[in-house]
Amino acid sequence: MTGETPLISARKLGAVFDVSKPWLNRLLAAEEKKFLTAVDTVDFEIPKGKTFALVGESGSGKSTIGRMIVGLQKPTTGEVLIDGEDLFSIKDQKHLLSVRRRIQMIFQSPYASLNPRWRVKHIIGEPIRAFELMPASEIGKRVEELLDQVGLAKSDGEKFPHEFSGGQRQRIAIARALASNPEFIVCDEPTSALDVSVQSQVLNLMKTLQRELGLTYLFISHDLSVIRYMADQIGVLYLGRLVEVADRDTLFDNPHHPYTRMLMDAAPHIDAFGRTAEIVSGEIPDPINKPSGCSFHPRCALAEDRCQQERPAVRELGAEKAHVACHLSV
């Protein structure tokens, strides 16, 4: 994709969940085990200092990928390499901690992700204590710096999370993520719980921090307009598979995959007065019984026989080298 060595690379990443009923129920109903493939051979790389965005509808596996990349969940297949190292194969505890320190996560809900019984200074200082980054006496000063960095007052450290609005809480979550001096942050729908005027504050803050600290982001969202604002490169997910990966401008100016085009058309536009989006039939299918061949074929207007039978391989298309998994895109 790019010449630089990637900070993060996901190789043939897969996640399969066992969603079978308990053994006895299965035996009585003569049912087989059921598996849900949430993520299916996903490949991508994120160069240092860039933002890679994952976009997809519910059930597309975007959050599962985020969780696997930070190491909250072990991939069923494939691996995640951070600077060439696989988190799950590191045996040395000390070394594992030093790698983990470099990765942080910002969650969707700033209401659920902050402990309501802790003071803000305690919340923000937690990663510093957990990774034993500095003596306890210095933590207070560092927390003040962090509060300042995310646009909060030093005195806010004494308060509890409930004293803040949604946008301010997300700032606290960002300060906590920055506390361990990470290089890479997974942002899972960081602004979808926020109002637009506050969302822009948080997005701009994240961009500024990225510039100042050289951060690398994996940005997960269902909102194409937010993705367009934040991302350098975008991966479009459908039922656990990356159907298209391309640079931002390439993807928005010249989307190849029919699903990408559908997503772009279906998203409401603030400047399209009275428009009725072209209607796509159907909804995301059941991920336990995925359609054969290309998972998108039941909803795709272009689908042919081949799409029902044969799973499309990823191909490079166009001068901009978009990676597209579709038989028909040219």
Next chain:
Amino acid sequence: MTDTPLLKVSDLIVEFPTRNGILRPVDRVSFEVRAGEILGLVGESGAGKSMCGSAIIGLIDRPGRISGGEIRLDGERIDNLPEERLRRIRGKKIAMVFQDPLTSLNPLMTVGQQLIQTIRTHLPLSQAEARARAIALLEEVGIPAASTRIDAYPHQFSGGMRQRVVISLALAAEPELIIADEPTTALDVSVQAQIMALLKRLCRERGTAVILITHDMGVIAESTDRVAVLYAGRIAEIGPTRDVLSAPSHPYTVGLMASTPSATGTMHTLSQIPGAMPNLRAIPKGCAFNPRCEKGFAPCFKDIPVLEPVNESEVACWLYDPAYEAKAKEASGASE
């Protein structure tokens, strides 16, 4: 469209008495909806948009109450009706579609039972006639194999299909007005597009008026004829959707549009409105937007602006009030 509006809300005030004083989530809100029109109520959380909808259909939870103004449907006052008469209007003349289709359907009854019950409450039909009508309604909202799906339970439907069922329930008694409170917020974009297209089609075909409550400017742009932008319980700006969104006048609407990222058009740095919507317990004196407004001047901190016509719209902002400007000038002239 007729000249008399279907729904006329004037100076509506909703109050909640609390231990720490009276809160006003809706404060002197006035608007009209005509038959066949889609009016958008847009605003951020806490703006009072859902509370407006609940007030119209008479579903404000106690101890909240309508403490001022009036709501007229077809010229008849409906805000002060006894519960028994209100219940006959609810569902029959005004229907509501809520955000979450799973919580607005009864999980213990089949979709058909719920539809038939609603139909027979409002229309004098036999069980068999009501069932036939229920199937027709399900077909109309685009549920495939409606005659068999009618006996399914809500959990057997997908999110989008469930919202279609909720819409068919809302349509059951042929209401004149549908209040749709964030009808697509819980849905994926492709399904959202389907549901919005359905609402627009039904509104056009049946001449039903819709009040669409949402925080999504894109949905407002594509679906509504007119829009009211709410801020801290008051209307900041109201007018034809195209005018309000493409040439906003109120500094709040201007800020809101500039901070909304777009998937099309030119890329620009998102501007941001500093601060957040005020808490109802501490609404600033004068214009509620003044602490976040770059253009604030003397009158903004003193008096609450009222809606004044600006081009095609009406705007509640002192910047657009010629009288105040003259008065302000006079006052400064006199002091010199």
